[in-house]
Amino acid sequence: MAMISIENLHKSYGSQAALDGFSLEVEEGELMVLIGPSGCGKSTLLKCVNRMVASDSGSIALAGRPVTDYKEELLRRGIGYCIQEVGLFPHLDVYENIAVVPRLLRWPEGRIRERVDRLIAISGLSAGHLRKHPRQLSGGEAQRVGVLRALASDPPVLLMDEPFGAVDPLNRHTLQAEFLKMQKELKKTVVFVTHDVDEAILLADRIALMEKGRLVAVDAPQGLEARLDEAFIGDFLGSEYPLRLLGRYAVKELGLCGNGAEGGPEGDALRLEMEPGMTLKDLLSGLIRAEGDYVLVTTPEGRDIRLSFSDIKCLMKGARR
Amino acid sequence: MRVSRSGARDVVGYVLIALPIVLPIASVKANRLASGEAVWLWGLGWKGVLALLAVPAFMSLAALLASSSRKGANPYAILRPLWSLMPAAALVAVSSLTPAAGLAAGARYGLGAGFWLMSAGAVLLSGARRVPLSALLLLAASLALASLSGYARDVSLFMEFESRKAMFFAELSKHLKVALLSAAAAVLPGILLGYWCHASERAGRLVMGFVNLMQVLPTLSLFGLIMLPLTYVSRKIPLLADLGIRGIGFAPAFIALWLYCLLPITVNTMAGFDGVDQTVLFSARAVGMTERQSLMKVQLPLASPVIFSGIRTAVAQNLGNATIAGLVGGGGMGSLIFLGLAQAAPDLVLLGALPVITMALVADAALGQAERMIKVAVLHGDD
Amino acid sequence: MIWVRRSAIAALFILFVFGFKYIEALYGLFVPQRPAIVERTAMYVLVWQHLVIALVPTLAALAVSATAGCLLHVYGSEETKSLAVSLGSIGETFPSVAIIALSVPVLGYGNLPCMLALFVYAVLPILRNTVTGLAEVPRGVTEAAKGMGMDKLQMLFKVELPLAWPVMAAGLRVALIINISAATLGATVGAGGLGIPIVAGIRTYDTLMVMKGTMPVLLMALFADSMFAGADGKRSRNG
Numbered sequence: 035m036a037m038i039s040i041e042n043l044h045k046s047y048g049s050q051a052a053l054d055g056f057s058l059e060v061e062e063g064e065l066m067v068l069i070g071p072s073g074c075g076k077s078t079l080l081k082c083v084n085r086m087v088a089s090d091s092g093s094i095a096l097a098g099r100p101v102t103d104y105k106e107e108l109l110r111r112g113i114g115y116c117i118q119e120v121g122l123f124p125h126l127d128v129y130e131n132i133a134v135v136p137r138l139l140r141w142p143e144g145r146i147r148e149r150v151d152r153l154i155a156i157s158g159l160s161a162g163h164l165r166k167h168p169r170q171l172s173g174g175e176a177q178r179v180g181v182l183r184a185l186a187s188d189p190p191v192l193l194m195d196e197p198f199g200a201v202d203p204l205n206r207h208t209l210q211a212e213f214l215k216m217q218k219e220l221k222k223t224v225v226f227v228t229h230d231v232d233e234a235i236l237l238a239d240r241i242a243l244m245e246k247g248r249l250v251a252v253d254a255p256q257g258l259e260a261r262l263d264e265a266f267i268g269d270f271l272g273s274e275y276p277l278r279l280l281g282r283y284a285v286k287e288l289g290l291c292g293n294g295a296e297g298g299p300e301g302d303a304l305r306l307e308m309e310p311g312m313t314l315k316d317l318l319s320g321l322i323r324a325e326g327d328y329v330l331v332t333t334p335e336g337r338d339i340r341l342s343f344s345d346i347k348c349l350m351k352g353a354r355r
Numbered sequence: 356m357r358v359s360r361s362g363a364r365d366v367v368g369y370v371l372i373a374l375p376i377v378l379p380i381a382s383v384k385a386n387r388l389a390s391g392e393a394v395w396l397w398g399l400g401w402k403g404v405l406a407l408l409a410v411p412a413f414m415s416l417a418a419l420l421a422s423s424s425r426k427g428a429n430p431y432a433i434l435r436p437l438w439s440l441m442p443a444a445a446l447v448a449v450s451s452l453t454p455a456a457g458l459a460a461g462a463r464y465g466l467g468a469g470f471w472l473m474s475a476g477a478v479l480l481s482g483a484r485r486v487p488l489s490a491l492l493l494l495a496a497s498l499a500l501a502s503l504s505g506y507a508r509d510v511s512l513f514m515e516f517e518s519r520k521a522m523f524f525a526e527l528s529k530h531l532k533v534a535l536l537s538a539a540a541a542v543l544p545g546i547l548l549g550y551w552c553h554a555s556e557r558a559g560r561l562v563m564g565f566v567n568l569m570q571v572l573p574t575l576s577l578f579g580l581i582m583l584p585l586t587y588v589s590r591k592i593p594l595l596a597d598l599g600i601r602g603i604g605f606a607p608a609f610i611a612l613w614l615y616c617l618l619p620i621t622v623n624t625m626a627g628f629d630g631v632d633q634t635v636l637f638s639a640r641a642v643g644m645t646e647r648q649s650l651m652k653v654q655l656p657l658a659s660p661v662i663f664s665g666i667r668t669a670v671a672q673n674l675g676n677a678t679i680a681g682l683v684g685g686g687g688m689g690s691l692i693f694l695g696l697a698q699a700a701p702d703l704v705l706l707g708a709l710p711v712i713t714m715a716l717v718a719d720a721a722l723g724q725a726e727r728m729i730k731v732a733v734l735h736g737d738d
Numbered sequence: 739m740i741w742v743r744r745s746a747i748a749a750l751f752i753l754f755v756f757g758f759k760y761i762e763a764l765y766g767l768f769v770p771q772r773p774a775i776v777e778r779t780a781m782y783v784l785v786w787q788h789l790v791i792a793l794v795p796t797l798a799a800l801a802v803s804a805t806a807g808c809l810l811h812v813y814g815s816e817e818t819k820s821l822a823v824s825l826g827s828i829g830e831t832f833p834s835v836a837i838i839a840l841s842v843p844v845l846g847y848g849n850l851p852c853m854l855a856l857f858v859y860a861v862l863p864i865l866r867n868t869v870t871g872l873a874e875v876p877r878g879v880t881e882a883a884k885g886m887g888m889d890k891l892q893m894l895f896k897v898e899l900p901l902a903w904p905v906m907a908a909g910l911r912v913a914l915i916i917n918i919s920a921a922t923l924g925a926t927v928g929a930g931g932l933g934i935p936i937v938a939g940i941r942t943y944d945t946l947m948v949m950k951g952t953m954p955v956l957l958m959a960l961f962a963d964s965m966f967a968g969a970d971g972k973r974s975r976n977g
Binding site: 575584586679683692695707 | 817821824825828831832833834835836839840842843847915916918919920922923925926927933936937939940943945948949951952955956959960963
């Protein structure tokens with residue numbers, strides 16, 4: 035049974051239809067990225083799940099039970115929610131901000147303390163941040179606190195509405211990487227809204243593409259590549275989608291040593307150090323820069339491996355299996 | 356002086372302090388009602404001039420020393436409140452005018468324009484940006500000490516005070532009672548009303564219209580218009596009369612002042628709640644707070660500095676308006692003022708007016724300090 | 739719409755000032771006995787006195803504050819401006835009765851102490867609004883003016899003042915309305931104006947007398963308020 039089942043959801047504002055028969059199933063532990071042009075209804079959809087907005091018709095069920103079964107406040111205490119503006123409470127310090135929902139749930143003080151400590155440990159923040167106040171935090175720090183606040187009561191579901199949108203690009207990468215790491219450990223069911231295709235490619239288990247209040251396509255990122263010929267999908271994802279997709283595959287994970295020839299003529303060959311976080315995209319970039327049609331990669335053990343374009347395609351196919 | 360960073364304020368202060376050079380510092384009056392003969396700075400004799408120059412000399416020394424020291428706390432800034440000792444010093448200076456044999460019977464000193472303006476300048480200099488509470492306390496303490504030690508014995512203002520001590524304190528307590536009680540009684544209703552105006556657009560417009568009307572209505576009229584209905588009601592319901600609620604006296608003054616207090620508290624409460632960031636409100640709902648929890652845990656704390664500012668305005672305003680209570684038999688410093696006006700005795704008027712002004716200023720300064728503390732406590736920063 | 743409002747106010751005003759005996763008759767139907775009052779001054783004289791007492795200091799404050807505000811804006815630093823504003827706000831904390839009473843020894847009884855107090859009270863709102871209004875003129879506009887070759891004075895008169903005028907007018911409006919109602923306090927120190935019937939009414943427990951003085955004051959203030967509403971094109975404060 036899917037964790038989140040959305041069936042035929044409709045929502046209009048006056049004559050404008052924000053959601054026009056939207057249906058989707060999100061599996062437990064899956065990070066579903068909802069993507070689409072602005073005004074396609076993705077934020078509205080999210081707000082319907084935690085009933086910040088009341089839908090006109092259709093149903094949403096969490097773990098089989100319709101969301102309308104619960105009282106609004108109780109439902110929301112069981113769902114984590116992050117927004118772009120973060121919305122931390124200015125009069126509370128970081129600790130109290132994170133502890134908001136546990137307090138509403140009347141957790142004992144010791145349990146709250148433990149939980150906050152654990153969350154701080156897996157985030158990019160330090161214990162020194164706990165006594166600070168929102169106005170003393172940078173944009174990135176504030177958003178991290180926002181994510182921790184959403185996770186505080188250990189909800190099964192996390193809703194995130196362009197959480198990293200207001201952060202500068204450098205910080206954004208850091209936040210994305212941290213979040214990915216957290217998600218690998220916590221395995222929450224996440225619905226993540228963004229308009230940034232690269233972010234979707236990086237984070238998603240599956241991508242759901244929306245247009246004008248309806249679901250157009252839902253698949254793993256590499257699955258959508260096959261449908262690039264379809265008008266809207268091709269327009270939105272862009273013709274360079276396959277290229278960007280390469281950024282998803284880390285070189286280390288693909289077992290570099292199984293491909294490519296060892297050693298080879300040096301001199302005018304381009305040499306790359308294999309660094310953590312290196313992706314197939316970086317390899318391709320190196321290839322483009324290289325004089326010849328291969329690139330030399332030095333593994334951490336010190337071996338040199340020659341990679342040409344066909345090697346890269348081979349690595350890619352291997353990753354998709 | 357290069358030491359201070361509030362140059363313009365200091366310039367004004369220094370100019371005012373220097374005024375006794377050109378304005379009379381005191382006057383000799385033959386009796387209570389006569390206007391006096393001016394006394395100038397040089398007429399004070401060396402003892403008086405010394406007393407007068409003591410504080411400025413000390414402070415100049417401190418300033419010079421401070422400008423030569425480099426790091427660390429600025430000693431001049433710490434010593435600043437000492438400027439408020441000048442009025443008491445001036446009193447001592449004036450008292451040096453008394454000849455060894457004492458003044459003629461009924462004769463006394465009035466305090467001249469030079470004295471008042473110099474005192475104003477001293478108070479101005481006692482703080483870099485605002486008059487600190489410590490300076491006001493120092494001022495009160497030094498004046499009290501000076502008068503208790505008898506230095507003010509021959510100053511007409513104090514003679515007036517001496518002869519009317521009982522009345523003074525009686526009216527002072529009535530004044531404080533009616534002003535502070537009515538303000539306290541208006542806090543809760545004002546906050547509730549203000550929240551209602553914030554929640555309901557219609558109510559907001561209605562109440563704002565009423566508030567504007569109240570601001571336009573002359574204070575005198577409000578006091579007057581309460582009297583008759585109150586008299587009527589108290590005659591019809593003997594219980595009220597037994598409780599002491601009658602058409603004149605404490606009751607109409609209390610009611611009128613209470614109504615005047617509602618205004619700033621209501622308006623500020625409404626503004627405070629209106630000013631809570633929409634995103635924060637959204638967050639409160641999104642984490643699963645009920646409307647009530649959102650109100651108590653988020654909106655009220657965030658609105659509290661503005662609400663408190665309204666309370667502060669109400670209290671300062673009340674301390675001033677309570678003066679008019681004297682017209683409806685409510686007592687207070689107004690009784691002294693109106694009595695003095697009727698008798699054409701300027702000292703009695705002064706005796707009534709000065710405490711009112713002082714109380715309003717002190718309340719404003721003290722509550723302003725409290726307001727800043729609330730802001731820091733809630734928002735953890737001083738905007 | 740605004741003219742309907744103004745005519746209504748004017749009509750009521752005329753009724754209260756010139757036709758008060760009708761109101762008295764109406765009142766007499768409900769409240770049988772009233773102490774007989776001997777009126778020494780006609781209402782329209784009182785109204786005139788009141789207008790003088792209220793308007794003269796307000797206009798004087800306008801002249802002084804506007805000039806001071808302009809000077810502060812052109813020559814003053816941030817610091818002097820905030821000093822001026824905070825000195826003015828001390829004036830606002832001083833209770834009006836106290837100021838009036840304190841001026842009596844200096845200015846004697848009558849209209850002058852009241853007018854001095856009203857002057858002091860009008861200074862702050864106008865000064866504060868002048869300083870703020872001039873400061874809020876968008877930088878882009880002043881830069882453009884400077885670029886065109888205007889000197890400071892020309893910029894002040896041709897660009898900044900016209901743009902700051904709505905804010906200044908708001909300050910003048912506040913000062914004027916407060917002064918119209920505060921002028922009633924003058925009666926306690928022997929000034930003329932509509933405070934006289936109010937105080938007389940208080941002393942003799944005569945509500946009608948109080949109303950006789952109050953209504954014209956209220957109507958004048960409302961009328962003044964609506965004058966400003968027309969002037970800056972916005973609705974009046976009272977909605």
